[in-house]
Amino acid sequence: MTTNETPTEVTDPRSGSERVFAFFRKKLLSGELRTGDRLPAERELAVQLNVGRPLLREAMRSLAMLGLVDIRHGSGAFVGKADISVLTDFFTFSLAQEQNVSEDIMQARMAIECQAIRLACERATDGDLDRIGGCLTALIATLADPEKGGMADFRFHAAIVQASHSQALITLYKAISELLMRNHVERRRTARKAPEVIDDLVESHRRVFLSIVEGDGDAADSRLREHFAIGDELRRKSIIAAFSRSGMEE
Template sequence: MSEITPPENTDAQSGSERVFAFFRRKVLSGELRTGDRLPAERDLATQLNVGRPLLRESMRSLAMLGLVDIRHGSGAFVGKADISVLTDFFTFSLAQEQNVSEDIMQARMAIECQAIRLACERATESDLDRIGGCLTALIKTLSDPEKGGMADFRFHAAIVQASHSQALVTLYKAISELLMQNHVERRRVTHKTPKVIDDLVESHRQVFLSIVEGDGDAADRRLREHFAIGDELRRKSIIAAFSRGGMAE
């Protein structure tokens, strides 16, 4: 696991690092907002003590992340970060770690348990309709691991969306590729066991009802029970599959 360290002293930073640090500092402080025009290239290069070719290269890198919008003939403007870039980063980075599935599950629990509490307070009728629709889709796709896994993911993603917390939604989207993969893999293991499927449906139904009821404590408890049940059902399904002679089918 990588060590968490504070930003390096700017005196020791390279030219490109100074450009990124400047941009990060201005955005975090609120001095620069989406749509704001950045200083002219000559002025910015002088301010940061970097060459203009290096500044252009750094700005192109920021543009690839969606953080800068370079308009030829007009200048450079603050853009809005592309979440898909962050998703790709997390996917590639975490996929190289050991026990990534367990790690992702822990992150998912942390995000969803807070999100469901907020959803109980903030969910609109539209949010409830969306979550209910995802539950219906989940029930209709129980026999299909691929579609069922994706329906399961969308159900939980809709809960996070209903939290109306941009930070939680962004973090959830950042690990969405790994979450979708995890949902599908779990469904492949469990979809042929009727008892598992019945419990899966009831567990999701109880989670949904807790949001409708608007009881944050009950919602948090039911969601944690849902995670625990899901893990136990997955274990039982694996044992049952091997008891039948393996999982080759």
């Protein structure tokens, strides 16, 4: 090993792989590294972080799987853009093992959407409003189909979050999107057992949409919370109705 390759003494107690991940985290958060930037050569980076090159390669492969590093053979390594689907899979696998996951996801959804709708009232463009309105139309057209209707319902709410133009909220919402989709479909399957659900469902979504068009953040927040409360009430009624019919049939 040449003199300039000799690693300096490192007192950092973390393992080599932890130092590699910490290096990228620090550089990305500080803005020193941005998407598309070329990373130092492998030899230079290994010396800088005081890690062996085999370990560095393994850590880089892990970062590449997350989309954070783009390894181009013959050209070097570049800063990539994180793959949100990896985060979605992580949340899905992690939360799916928990009890009462539907309730927890609902609480997370409410927290994200209530802030998102306030921002949407300030930031929504004409394109955003057209998108949300289109989702409402699709929602109405699929009321009789739990699968398509549930997905249309999910897209309506996702469009509201998108209209917030808050990358943090959008990213968090996408991270739990798989669980949210399942939740919407399950709720539709349950809710259709109560005849009064349909009209209330449409009117509730319409009021939420109009609140964004009006641009009143307080009113929008209030209507969205009412929408969530109505959904819970309708779900309870449909369950009661289903079990009541079951008892009568017996």
